[in-house]
Amino acid sequence: MAELWQLDATEIARAVASGETSAIDVTNAHLDRIEALEPEIRAFITLTPELARSQAAAVDQARGRGEALGPLAGVPIALKDVLCTDGVRTTAGSKILEKYVPPYDATIVERVRAAGMPVLGKTNQDEFAMGSSTENSAYGVTRNPWDLARVPGGSSGGSAAAVAAGMAPVSLGTDTGGSIRQPAALCGVVGVKPTYGRVSRYGLIAFASSLDQIGPFARTVRDAAAVLQLIAGHDPRDSTSSPEPVSDYVGAIDHGVDGLRVGVVREGMGEGTQPGVKARVEEAAQRFAGMGCDVGEVSLPSFEVALSAYYLIAPAECSSNLARYDGVRYGYRADDARDVVDMNTRSRAHGFGQEVKRRIMLGTYALSAGYYDAYYGKAQKVRTLVIRDFEEAYRHFDFLICPTTPTTAFKIGEKTDDPLAMYLSDLFTIPSNLAGAAGISLPCGLGEDGLPVGIQVLGPPLSEELLFRAAYALEQDLGPLPSPPVWEAR
Amino acid sequence: MRLTREDVLHVARLARLAFTDDEVDRFTAQLSAILDHAARVSEVAAGDVPPTSHALPLVNVFREDVVGECLSQEKALSTAPETEDGRFKVPRILEEA
DSSP states (O other): OOOGGGSOHHHHHHHHHHTSSOHHHHHHHHHHHHHHHHHHHOOEEEEOHHHHHHHHHHHHHHHHTTOOOOTTTTOOEEEETTBOBTTBOOOTTOGGGTTOOOSSOOHHHHHHHHTTOOEEEEEOOSGGGOOSSSTTOTTOOOOBTTBTTBOOOSSSHHHHHHHHTTSOSEEEEEOSSSTTHHHHHHHTSEEEEOOTTSBOOTTBOOSOTTTOOEEEEESSHHHHHHHHHHHBSOOTTOTTSOOSOOOOTTTTTTSOOTTOEEEEEGGGGSTTSOHHHHHHHHHHHHHHHHTTOEEEEEOOTTHHHHHHHHHHHHHHHHHHHGGGOSSSSSSOOOSSOSSHHHHHHHHHHHHSOHHHHHHHHHHHHHHSTTTTIIIIIHHHHHHHHHHHHHHHHHHHOSEEEEESSSSSOOBTTSSTTOHHHHHGGGTTTHHHHHHTOEEEEEEEEEOTTSOEEEEEEEESTTOHHHHHHHHHHHHHHHOOOOOOGGGSOO | OOOOHHHHHHHHHHTTOOOOHHHHHHHHHHHHHHHHHHTTHHHHOOTTSOOOSOSSOOOOOOOOOOOOOOOOHHHHHTTOSOEETTEEOOSOOSOOO
16 A cells, blocks of 8 residues: 555545545645655745645545535645745745745635645745756755755756655646756656646746746646646636637547657757667657657757747846836835835845846846847847747647756756856757747656656647647556655655 | 946846945856857847747737726735835935935
């Protein structure tokens, strides 16, 4: 008999609904697991055990009254600390929001609460989601459950590590340039970056508004589909949310991939990609062929320059979004200011970390008089080229596959002094964000270093149903994969 | 693109940020390196390519102009560093005449 914390979300929901176990037992098992592992992993900024227990008790009472439960009722969840939670501190990983307690819930947090999913806590992240390792947090470094000397990836590193370590069956993160898929790959879990606009951003603390998207982490493709099913859909409070109806991701998940055309992205298989990563992705391509897919190679010539465009567009949008942290309406305010500009400046200088300042500076420069056309304007043109490359690829292929990251998890501290090297770890994930398209990262085995390798399945906007089918087919074909060392019960 | 210390100080003023001398030195070097990399966008972005500011083809999202729920004044002010008489309070903005 597996421990309760080892069950996946689908199993938990079934066991709670049938009365085999109770929501409170499941929640307590996860809280105990967190207590045991948190000193080593440090996946959370804020834990909310009382909230989780009261939600779990409400699910058990509803079941006791004979009420019908939602498909994920009683399944605990962890939320990235960039999602506003009414009455629960929300820091975005920043010192500037150390004492910020939002007066409202993000739309998706409302949905999670209404679904009867106990909220275990708020997970660690790079400050304002700017980073690829979770080292840029004002609240300490999260460690990779596969090797505590390595990063979990980022920026949603806490959410990925919590799911990989069995501290939560599912979690939510955000993906602006790969911040769900990259940590999912490095921690060996499933991570979904939905189509831009598929999930409401209302109540998400903004980084780059034309790129940010919320999505799930899970240990199985089916669980990830079930969570996206819950949070996807139009929201009148987010005018960029898509009015398109949400497909039945879970219902269609086992429809198979026979006869589909799969493109392997050539730019992902070059010299910069670790041999072990390349080998696992090549094997996955063979598996798709074995399942009846027509597998070919595809080139996306703009793939590499997309990184340059991203590091102009995202900082430009961040410099504008983060102007709101002025010490007036919320967040840290420096004392004893001479005047309001002095107060703004000293509050920001004290409250923001190095990477956030670096990006605000980059963005302000790229948008400043005399440089706008050369930088931001050109980056927007590259964005068009990226979209055109994908459109051309999807004329020949139904979906694409590519390594999620060029390498497996790197060591803590390895890239902190070299921002450009850190940025390169998002090389393969960024194009989807620029195109507003969907992507799923799932584990496809271990590299030669024994660390998890992630493969992305990429599709055009609103192709989630197809991508879940493809990811599920590969997951089933691969069979059980190794678990991290911390998976053993303790 | 070689930024100067003066460029960095100018942008810092625009962004309402302040740096120590060491930070200015570090940022001058780091931002120059990142901008060198970013400048590659100029090499591929030809003049006739239209810019994309947003990936979704949504324009003019309208809704009925009806009053809905909103935060109470008390809740909206609850996170402010300083308030007075139901308003946000800030340090002096204008010099005294």
